[in-house]
Amino acid sequence: MARSSTAAPIADTIPVPRKIPVALIVNGEETALNVAPWTTLLDALRDHLGLTGTKKGCDHGQCGACTVLVDGRRINSCLTLAVMHDGAKVTTIEGLATDGALHPLQQAFIDHDAFQCGYCTPGQICSAAGLIAEGKAKSADDIRELMSGNICRCGAYPHIVAAIQQAMGRS
Amino acid sequence: MINFQYARASDVADAVRQIAADPTAKFIAGGTNLIDLMKEDVERPSRLIDISRLPLNAIEETAEGGLRIGALVPNSDLAYHPLIEQHYPMLASAILAGASAQLRNMASTGGNLLQRTRCYYFYDIATPCNKRVPGSGCSAIKGLNRIHAILGASEYCIATHPSDMCVALAALDAKVHVAGPAGERVIAFADFHRLPGDTPQFDTNLQPNEIVTAVELPPQGFAANYTYLKIRDRLSYAFALVSVAAALELEGDMIKEARLALGGVAHKPWRDTAAEAALRGQAATETAFVHAADLLLRDARGYEHNSFKIGLAHRGIVRALAQAAQGTPQSQSNKKIQ
Numbered sequence: 001m002a003r004s005s006t007a008a009p010i011a012d013t014i015p016v017p018r019k020i021p022v023a024l025i026v027n028g029e030e031t032a033l034n035v036a037p038w039t040t041l042l043d044a045l046r047d048h049l050g051l052t053g054t055k056k057g058c059d060h061g062q063c064g065a066c067t068v069l070v071d072g073r074r075i076n077s078c079l080t081l082a083v084m085h086d087g088a089k090v091t092t093i094e095g096l097a098t099d100g101a102l103h104p105l106q107q108a109f110i111d112h113d114a115f116q117c118g119y120c121t122p123g124q125i126c127s128a129a130g131l132i133a134e135g136k137a138k139s140a141d142d143i144r145e146l147m148s149g150n151i152c153r154c155g156a157y158p159h160i161v162a163a164i165q166q167a168m169g170r171s
Numbered sequence: 172m173i174n175f176q177y178a179r180a181s182d183v184a185d186a187v188r189q190i191a192a193d194p195t196a197k198f199i200a201g202g203t204n205l206i207d208l209m210k211e212d213v214e215r216p217s218r219l220i221d222i223s224r225l226p227l228n229a230i231e232e233t234a235e236g237g238l239r240i241g242a243l244v245p246n247s248d249l250a251y252h253p254l255i256e257q258h259y260p261m262l263a264s265a266i267l268a269g270a271s272a273q274l275r276n277m278a279s280t281g282g283n284l285l286q287r288t289r290c291y292y293f294y295d296i297a298t299p300c301n302k303r304v305p306g307s308g309c310s311a312i313k314g315l316n317r318i319h320a321i322l323g324a325s326e327y328c329i330a331t332h333p334s335d336m337c338v339a340l341a342a343l344d345a346k347v348h349v350a351g352p353a354g355e356r357v358i359a360f361a362d363f364h365r366l367p368g369d370t371p372q373f374d375t376n377l378q379p380n381e382i383v384t385a386v387e388l389p390p391q392g393f394a395a396n397y398t399y400l401k402i403r404d405r406l407s408y409a410f411a412l413v414s415v416a417a418a419l420e421l422e423g424d425m426i427k428e429a430r431l432a433l434g435g436v437a438h439k440p441w442r443d444t445a446a447e448a449a450l451r452g453q454a455a456t457e458t459a460f461v462h463a464a465d466l467l468l469r470d471a472r473g474y475e476h477n478s479f480k481i482g483l484a485h486r487g488i489v490r491a492l493a494q495a496a497q498g499t500p501q502s503q504s505n506k507k508i509q
Contacts, residue, residue, distance in 0.1 A: 017176050037177035060207050073276045079206045141504040148407035149271020
């Protein structure tokens with residue numbers, strides 16, 4: 001979309017940068033990419049690696065649909081650059097199941113009908129995996145608070161909390 | 172987002188060299204605010220200098236009995252660090268009141284200090300904004316200003332500083348360690364952020380060629396009597412309309428030392444030493460709390476949509492001081508205000 005701006009047209013004076021090699025270990029597989037500096041980790045996953053399970057919602061860190069685990073920690077993949085994560089281990093929704101068996105969180109989301117449209121679900125599940133690994137949530141209040149970075153516009157929140165409680169009980 | 176170059180800094184000296192050599196470059200660490208602003212074309216750096224791998228991620232005890240927090244310590248690691256939870260729980264509480272778990276995992280300590288206002292007009296490049304384009308005017312003063320400042324604003328800018336963590340750091344009397352071409356210096360927290368005046372494009376007194384290396388906490392952490400009370404439009408993951416960091420050192424019922432800082436009300440975390448002085452030596456009663464709130468808000472001024480914040484801040488101060496005095500800090504999970 002064209003926009004007016006009073007800021008200096010810096011971009012016109014900058015040479016187009018070369019693509020930068022980035023090695024990522026995505027869902028256990030070593031991958032080698034060449035990306036422009038401005039490629040977000042989200043776009044690298046979706047557009048370069050074809051892993052479209054991670055969703056682009058707001059693209060501004062406000063909705064959590066892009067949540068993935070980087071070196072075991074949940075982050076918003078839309079607000080970080082792929083080039084900053086050379087050597088990192090990235091886990092997406094595609095990497096949670098093992099040997100064809102659903103991850104306990106995936107099964108719990110099915111058991112509790114914890115979604116309607118499903119668009120936020122990969123981010124919800126990756127975020128919940130991070131929450132369980134952090135080990136700070138002790139109550140439903142804690143789960144609600146620590147999952148507040150994941151928006152569900154269908155309003156499946158009560159079932160999402162129940163699903164996470166089920167998975168916490170098993171892990 | 173515009174075209175930009177990317178480079179890594181190999182150490183702090185290299186980072187300073189690179190930023191000094193290119194006035195259109197910016198550091199990137201967690202990136203949570205900068206990348207968002209770049210996507211909006213508000214920030215247009217020609218070069219990003221990646222400092223995220225520099226060895227500035229330690230939390231160490233100082234010789235004075237305080238703590239030195241590396242500038243790259245993620246917000247979540249800081250909030251959950253045993254020494255912070257035990258000795259500086261007000262800081263932990265303030266951090267956990269802000270952002271989301273994902274953002275706290277990404278955002279750095281130094282970056283939290285340097286995050287920019289969430290004024291709608293600052294974010295919207297189609298509108299005038301003196302902070303974004305000096306001299307273009309302030310759209311908020313006569314526009315939608317529900318979230319804007321009630322203290323210390325100017326005719327040029329009525330934006331607020333968005334941080335929760337910084338409100339606790341202001342109350343705790345932290346210091347900011349920075350490095351630049353001339354060496355290192357230490358900035359008192361109260362002097363780190365600035366009021367807008369006629370140059371709202373400058374959020375802080377950090378020089379363009381300097382880098383934040385650490386935040387230092389003095390020994391006194393007010394672990395027994397503190398609270399961080401954050402009031403916002405939804406219960407989580409929203410910026411403060413008003414937040415209050417309150418900390419007391421009590422001798423029996425008497426206030427020996429008091430700290431009081433507000434977020435969401437000014438261009439910087441608003442600590443008022445006059446209100447603190449008025450509490451010192453007084454009994455910890457509602458009368459004293461109301462007097463402190465009166466004092467802190469003596470020069471408060473509302474605009475068309477945010478005058479409610481003055482009353483909200485007054486009640487928030489009184490409630491926060493009561494929570495601190497009772498030793499019943501605000502929970503950041505169960506949001507019921509006791």
